[in-house]
Amino acid sequence: MIKVENLTKRYAGQPAIQDLSFEVSQGEIMGFLGPNGAGKTTTMRILAGFMPPTSGRATVAGFDVFEQSLQARAHLGYMPENVPLYSDMRVTEYLNYRAALKGVQHRRVAERVGDVEELCGLKDVKKKLIGTLSKGYRQRVGLADALLAEPDLLILDEPTIGLDPNQIRQVRELIKNLGTHHTILLSTHILPEVEMTCSRVIIIHKGRIEACDTPDNLLGKIRQAGGIVLEAKVGSDNGAEELKKISGVRDVVTDGEDDWKRFSLRVESGIDVREEVFRLAADRHWAVRELTQRRATLEDVFVELTHPDVV
């Protein structure tokens, strides 16, 4: 559905994205992750036909986004960052206008506008001026607009920014449901969101792709960053030294000032040492109040890839 080859964009000589290549196939939900200024919005703007790349090529549904911009644009629904809207129009009026611009058949406009208003929870505010809406509602108007023409591809630039947790959950559900019919490319800062909704993730940093894989595989790659946490009262024992003797434990970090100590164990990948830890604690009569395996999150992947020095 999307094919990007060696895409580069420079602003006044300064590269915003460099040599991006990736593909998104039909029916995928692709998550676009990266710190601020990594080039997410630039990439999405190029794909949406808002501006041309400096070099490289991108196609949407087989149409070049620049050479055959009109056909490419007809296949996508784009929700820009910060959702710029005409504040002097009413919600339904705006959606009617957008539907006509997108070439929705005249007799289907009312039906489509009704549908997206229902879907995005805009029924209560449909007669309000857009200028008086809250950030969350404006966001939903933007999403409704993107969905209007039932496009094959949705490009959503930070669709959940500025929403409250309930709305985020609703939008996440909405996106998941949409994923059954549409191909979606979305960018976000919220990592759990990507883990829950996306089938594949691209991590972009300083204009380059750092990783492109399924969330599970990405996590697999840095399983080491996970480990085991033990919180126990070890008395006069040197807990860290004892724990290090267990085979498979690479490193132990001790926290806590009072009697309760918190040990973070880094273990070799693929080994579960929780049983040995339990036996050790039982032998030494340590009181244990927590023993858990910490799973690596996408946040770890993200931090590791975009801030190598922190880890």
Place this chain on the structure above:
Amino acid sequence: MRKFYTLLSREVRGYFHSPVAYVVLIFFLIVSGIDFYFQVSFMNQRQVQYTVQEAFFNSVFFWFAFVLIFPLITMRLFAEEFKLGTIEPLTTVPVRDWQVVLSKFFGALIFYLILWVPTLLYFWIFLRVTNQSAAHSAGAYFGSYLMLLLLGMFYLSIGCLTSVLTRNQIIAAVISFCAITLLFFLGLVQFILLDITSTTRDLLGYFSAIEHMGTFSRGVIDTRPIVLYVSMTIVMLTLTYQAFQSRKWRL
């Protein structure tokens, strides 16, 4: 065509959704009303060689209001969209750039024509009260309003161009005001500089809006100004279209 119509209706409605439209309408009504009243009362006191209608379209009041309204009408056209970022959703739907440019131009033109509708009423009232027509013939009315349309097209297209060049409405307004005023005074140079040759004088006369209006409001339809203003409008709109497309390279 439907997309163009949709854009156009949004443009025209956009004027009436903003207070600027009403301010311009009221300002214009007041000035043109005063103009009409002054002309009639002036003519009541002495013998003159021209008609009420000619006086109305050639007075200082008229030109003062006339030059001022174009920047007010056109400054928001593109600058506002750039500023608010609404240009992004607008240019990522399948509409062509020329549809956007022309819809903005014709939107402004329609609003401009709406401004003139009340002036028809003045002549009607004059006719009812005095039982005399305000002009020699129907052709004089036609000529005046045709000239208004031609000048309006040209000056509005200049406004379109200045608005597409910036994201600041004030700058757009100032530049278009300067450009329109300069063009307007080009026709007055012949009265200011007396030592210029008659060829230069004739040449400048071709660009004189005042002279054109003078001829047309007598009912004399000269094709030269028609060609001038229509072709200049096309040139300005072409430049606007090019400047609008250049955003892709400037970004």
